[in-house]
Amino acid sequence: MFFDIGWSEAVIISLVYFHITAILFSIYYHRSVIHNLVTYSPKTIKIFEFIASITHEQNIFLLRGGHLNHHQYSDRPGDVVSPHVSGWKNIMVYPIFRKSAKLIISLIPFTKNTSYEKIFFVIMNIFLFGAQGVMISFLMYFFIYFFGNFVFDGLAHLPYVGYRNYNTDDSSRNILPFGLLAAGEELHNNHHADPMNIKYSHKWFEFDIGYMYIKILEKFNLAKINYGKDQSI
Numbered sequence: 001m002f003f004d005i006g007w008s009e010a011v012i013i014s015l016v017y018f019h020i021t022a023i024l025f026s027i028y029y030h031r032s033v034i035h036n037l038v039t040y041s042p043k044t045i046k047i048f049e050f051i052a053s054i055t056h057e058q059n060i061f062l063l064r065g066g067h068l069n070h071h072q073y074s075d076r077p078g079d080v081v082s083p084h085v086s087g088w089k090n091i092m093v094y095p096i097f098r099k100s101a102k103l104i105i106s107l108i109p110f111t112k113n114t115s116y117e118k119i120f121f122v123i124m125n126i127f128l129f130g131a132q133g134v135m136i137s138f139l140m141y142f143f144i145y146f147f148g149n150f151v152f153d154g155l156a157h158l159p160y161v162g163y164r165n166y167n168t169d170d171s172s173r174n175i176l177p178f179g180l181l182a183a184g185e186e187l188h189n190n191h192h193a194d195p196m197n198i199k200y201s202h203k204w205f206e207f208d209i210g211y212m213y214i215k216i217l218e219k220f221n222l223a224k225i226n227y228g229k230d231q232s233i
């Protein structure tokens with residue numbers, strides 16, 4: 001192994017990995033593929049797609065359809081990812097088990113569901129970090145499922161954490177004013193109030209690191225901000 005690390009360092013590395021996957025979700029899938037607020041250069045998309053092959057297994061058309069539905073019918077019948085419509089366990093808990101089972105199956109070689117990118121990722125981590133590499137890999141996947149389902153599909157629409165800037169028709173909430181770990185998705189109520197705004201931070205005390213990454217990519221001509229060309233919502 002290359003790096004001899006302790007368990008706490010392993011957790012930190014998993015969180016760094018998770019942050020990279022959150023950037024991918026927020027600035028590519030969410031703000032570009034789903035809402036068409038920004039367009040990336042073909043090379044940037046290739047890098048995003050490679051990371052996605054390791055970290056995500058969603059069908060992008062289902063993801064886009066489900067998400068646009070979520071905006072249109074938010075927390076009302078027709079919204080397929082609302083804890084108020086489908087029940088909190090069906091949104092926040094069971095999908096984590098389903099996705100974990102799918103992940104395990106995808107790591108079995110020579111089946112039609114095998115993901116060689118994911119196997120490569122786990123082996124790379126074992127090579128880099130020894131036994132902790134296994135934990136780092138699985139913890140990263142757990143963070144993806146936990147934040148995606150439990151936090152953003154669930155908690156971000158329940159009245160237990162965070163705050164609301166806007167009295168939207170749905171029950172969306174900003175989880176935190178600083179969109180750091182999940183690349184800006186923490187500012188969920190702001191996004192529901194103004195889905196065509198590429199910047200999720202709306203108040204002086206809020207910060208959207210995903211927007212900062214997009215501005216950096218734009219500086220290097222790797223991204224072009226469209227600002228609401230897609231009026232599908």
Ligand SMILES: [Zn+2]
Binds near residue numbers: 156172188192
């Ligand atoms: Zn929402």
Ligand SMILES: [Zn+2]
Binds near residue numbers: 034035067195
């Ligand atoms: Zn959205």
